Amino acid sequence: MVLVSGKLYICPTPIGNLDDITYRTLKVLNSVDLIAAEDTRHSIKLLNHFEISKPLTSYHEHNKNSKGPVLIDKLKSGLDIALVSDAGMPGISDPGADMVGLCIDEGIEVEVLPGASAFVIALVGSGMDTNKFVFEGFLDRDKKKxxxxxxxxxxxxxxxxxxxxxxxxxxTLKLMLDILGDRKISLCRELTKKHEDYMRSSIDEAISYYKENDPRGEYILIIEGNTNPCKEEGLNEYEDLSDRDYVIKLIENNITKKDAIKTVAKERGLRKDDVYKQVLDL
Incomplete structure (x- = not known):
């Protein structure tokens, strides 16, 4: 008899408003054999609210090395397992990604369900550029790092x-002002909840605000990218370069070709098309 492995389901949960859970997530949670939760005390409240009665086990940052192989064995035995975090999408700033990696290494099927992710909501609500962004997650607690x-x-x-x-x-705001300089920032908290709050300001304005007000709740900070990178790190030394070489230098500093062309054209009073023609082969 050939034993067929079970499947790992990645199930996003509401980040604040229980009405945001999807029908598909509820269907999966009702059908699996076991639910692995970041905090079983937190997840049991969610399951009780939706009248879901399934065995719960913990899987979190502090037990992932020992619990991961245990869950793999259960999956290999044919059990289906749902992985949930306290809120949002498992695998984003939690050990869910490690569990997915273990399953992939063992040839176990993984199915990711769509659903809530706090940083996506915060990004869209910030009013900043959403075409290109980078997710840093939590910065190190150590100030030097x-x-x-x-x-x-x-x-x-x-x-x-x-x-x-x-x-x-x-x-963190003080360090950002000192190192990044003053730029646009959106501070988001309590997303999807009754007291959802977006503070859209500059870093300096945010510092002034929190001198008079105590921060409350976990924050998602959306920070404007460097809009004039050529002024940083002595890049203005490239002003004697040809238009083509200037574009190349900007690209070497992790700026996209499109943005490099735009920067050179703006700084030198040129048409973007004229700069583009000089770098067609790049």
Whole structure:
């Protein structure tokens, strides 16, 4: 007899409003043999609300190395397992990605259900560029490491997304102002809940606001990318280069060809088409 492995279902859960759960997620949670939760105490409330009665087990950052293989064995025995986090999409800033990796290595099928993801909601609601963005997740708690990471991304031209806790928010904003300079920022909290809040301002304005107001709840920070990277790190030294070589240098500094052409054209008072013709072969 050939035993068929079970399937791992990645099930997103509401980030604040229980009405946001999908019919498909409820259907899967009702059908699987086991639910692996980031915090069983939290998830049991969700399951009770929707009258779902299934065995629960924990799977989180502190037990993933020991629990992961246990779940793999259960999947190999033919059990179907749903993986849920406290809120949102498992695998985003939690160990869900490790579980998916284990399944892929073992040839076990993984099905990801669509659903809530807090950073996508925050990004769209920020009013900033959504065409290109980079997700940083939580910055390191250590101030020195956090500072080093901000130094590494200060020339990033794409919109940046950062998660931060309330008790570290003020420090992080101050470091951002010192390293990234003042730029647009959207601070999002309590998304999808009754007191959902977007603060759209500059970094400096946000610092001033939180001198008078205590941060509350977990924050999603949407930070404007560097809109003039050629002024950073001495890149203005390239002003003596030809238009073509200037575009090449900007590309070498992780700027897209399209944005490099736009920057050169704007700085040198040229038509973008004229610059584009010089770099057709790049």
């Amino acid at each position: 956090k500072k080093n990471r901000l130094e590494e991304i200060k020339n990033e031209y794409r919109t940046m997304i950062v998660y931060e806790s309330p008790h570290r928010l003020k420090e």
